Amino acid sequence: MTQATSAVLHRDTRFVPRKAIGGKGIYIFLEDGTKFLDSTGGAAVSCLGHGHELVNQAIIHQLNQISYCHTAFFGTEISEELAQFLVDSTDGQLSKVYIVSSGTYVFRPTQPKNHFLEAALKLSRQYFLELPTPQPQRTRFIGRIPSYHGITLGALSAGGHVLRRQPFEPILAKNTSHVSPCYAYRGKKPNESDESYVARLAAELDAEFQRVGPETVCAFIAEPVVGAALGCVPAVPGYFQAMKAVCEKYGALFILDEVMSGMGRTGTLHAWEQEGVVPDLQTIGKGLGGGYAPCSAVLISEKIVEALDKGTGSFRHGQTYQGHPVGCAAALAVQKVIKEQNLLDNVRRMGAYLEQQLRSRLEEHPHVGDIRGKGLFWGVEFVKDKATKEPFESEAAVAFHVQETGLKPEYSISLYAASGTADGTRGDHVLLAPPYNVTREEIDLIVDNTKRVIDDVFAKVNAV
Incomplete structure (x- = not known):
C-alpha cells in the first residue's frame, strides 16, 4: 500500500491500496503492471477466479432484461430459478430460500454476509412466535468462541471473536453466550479420543443450555469449517451430530454458517453433507456468487416455513436489494458452471x-x-x-x-x-x-x- 490522498474510507485510513485494473483466472492485474496471484479468492470468494466469460454473459443478459425491481411489488424469474436450484441441491431437505444482495450498514454496502445472518437470527426468533403454542421466552442464542459471523451488531453478538467484538462490547446484545469450538489442535487433551472429545463438547453445550435456561434458547450457531476466526478448522467426526442432538433435546434450532465453507469450498456443495446432519437454517454467501455480484442467502427448513405459513404468513424482515436480479443471475451462472463442469x-x-x-x-x-x-x-x-x-x-x-x-x-x-x-x-x-x-x-x-x-x-x- 502507498501513502496518498483518497476520498474513500479505506480499511487503514493512513494508506491507499494499490489499484486492481483487471483479472483473469487466478490472477489480478494491478495498475503498476503486477500480475498478482489471488490464492485466497479475496476472502474465499472468487470460486471461479476472475473474468469467467459465462458468468459475465449471464450478468449482461440480466442487465438487458431488468436490473432491479422491489420484491414488495414484483418477483423475477431469475430469483425463482436460483431458489429452486438451491432447494434442489439439498434434495429438498431445506425447502425455501431467502436471497439478499447487500450488507446492512453504510460503510461496506457490498458485503452481504451480515444481512442474511441477521435474517437467520430474526427468523429463528419469529419461528418460536409463530408456533401454534408460541414460545416468546426464547430470546437467546449460543455461539462458539472465537467464531465470526459478521460485523453488524447482531452478527457480532452471535459470534465470539474477541478482537472484533472488543471495541463494541458495551453496545452488543446481552442475550448471547458462547461455548468452546471443536478445535482439535488446541482443544483435545493428550490421548483423548475423538469420541471423548465430542462427548466433552456436547456436555459443555448441554451445560450452557441448562445455565441460561433451555426454554430461553432460540438456536445454536456454528461454522462447519471455521474460516477467518480460526483458519480453516474442521470438526472431528461426530461433532455436529452431537451438537444437533443437544439442540433437539431442548427444542432449539440448529444453524450452520456456511458463508466461507459452503457452496463447494470444502468438496461438497454444502459442507454439512460431510457431517451427517441437516441444519434448520443455513447461511450461504461468498462462493454462491463467486464475487461476480453481491449475493447471499438463507436456506430454510420446512418446519420453519410451515410455522410461518400457518401463522402470520409473513417474515418481518426486508431489504431494498433483496433478491436483486443481477446478483441472482451471477449466482445461478456460477452454480451452473460448478455443476456442469464437475x-x-x-x-x-x-x-x-x-x-x-x-x-x-x-x-x-x-x-x-x-x-x-x-x-x-x-x-x-x-x-x-x-x-x-x-x-x-x-x-x-x-x-x-x-x-x-x-x-x-x-x-x-x-x-x-x-x-x-x-x-x-x-x-x-x-x-x-x-x-x-x-x-x-x-x-x-x-x-x-x-x-x-x-x-x-x-x-x-x-x-x-
Whole structure:
C-alpha cells in the first residue's frame, strides 16, 4: 500500500491500496503492471477466479432484461430459478430460500454476509412466535468462541471473536453466550479420543443450555469449517451430530454458517453433507456468487416455513436489494458452471494435492504449528514454540506481516491473515482458498510462493 490522498474510507485510513485494473483466472492485474496471484479468492470468494466469460454473459443478459425491481411489488424469474436450484441441491431437505444482495450498514454496502445472518437470527426468533403454542421466552442464542459471523451488531453478538467484538462490547446484545469450538489442535487433551472429545463438547453445550435456561434458547450457531476466526478448522467426526442432538433435546434450532465453507469450498456443495446432519437454517454467501455480484442467502427448513405459513404468513424482515436480479443471475451462472463442469471433483482432487504439498513443504518448519482444512480451504497456524504450541505475542503481528509481505511485488500473492487464534488475542494464521478450477501447476506456484513468504518473514522475526 502507498501513502496518498483518497476520498474513500479505506480499511487503514493512513494508506491507499494499490489499484486492481483487471483479472483473469487466478490472477489480478494491478495498475503498476503486477500480475498478482489471488490464492485466497479475496476472502474465499472468487470460486471461479476472475473474468469467467459465462458468468459475465449471464450478468449482461440480466442487465438487458431488468436490473432491479422491489420484491414488495414484483418477483423475477431469475430469483425463482436460483431458489429452486438451491432447494434442489439439498434434495429438498431445506425447502425455501431467502436471497439478499447487500450488507446492512453504510460503510461496506457490498458485503452481504451480515444481512442474511441477521435474517437467520430474526427468523429463528419469529419461528418460536409463530408456533401454534408460541414460545416468546426464547430470546437467546449460543455461539462458539472465537467464531465470526459478521460485523453488524447482531452478527457480532452471535459470534465470539474477541478482537472484533472488543471495541463494541458495551453496545452488543446481552442475550448471547458462547461455548468452546471443536478445535482439535488446541482443544483435545493428550490421548483423548475423538469420541471423548465430542462427548466433552456436547456436555459443555448441554451445560450452557441448562445455565441460561433451555426454554430461553432460540438456536445454536456454528461454522462447519471455521474460516477467518480460526483458519480453516474442521470438526472431528461426530461433532455436529452431537451438537444437533443437544439442540433437539431442548427444542432449539440448529444453524450452520456456511458463508466461507459452503457452496463447494470444502468438496461438497454444502459442507454439512460431510457431517451427517441437516441444519434448520443455513447461511450461504461468498462462493454462491463467486464475487461476480453481491449475493447471499438463507436456506430454510420446512418446519420453519410451515410455522410461518400457518401463522402470520409473513417474515418481518426486508431489504431494498433483496433478491436483486443481477446478483441472482451471477449466482445461478456460477452454480451452473460448478455443476456442469464437475468442479466439485476438482475441488476434492486439487484439495488433496494442496494438502500434500503444504504438508511436504511446510510441516517441518519450526514455526508452523498446524496445517488443517478441507477441499480447497486450508489454514496454516504459526507458533513461537512447536513443542508447546505457544503462540507469538500479539504485538509481534506475525500473521499481518505474512500477509503484508505477500503483497509486495517480489511475492505478489494473497495470504489471508487473522489473529487471536490461540486465546482470542494471541495466535496467528493465514488461509488459502484458490478457485475451484485451479490446476496442479497453479497449486505448485501457490505453495512455492507461500513457502518463500513464510521463510522470509520468519528469518526476520528470528533475527530480532
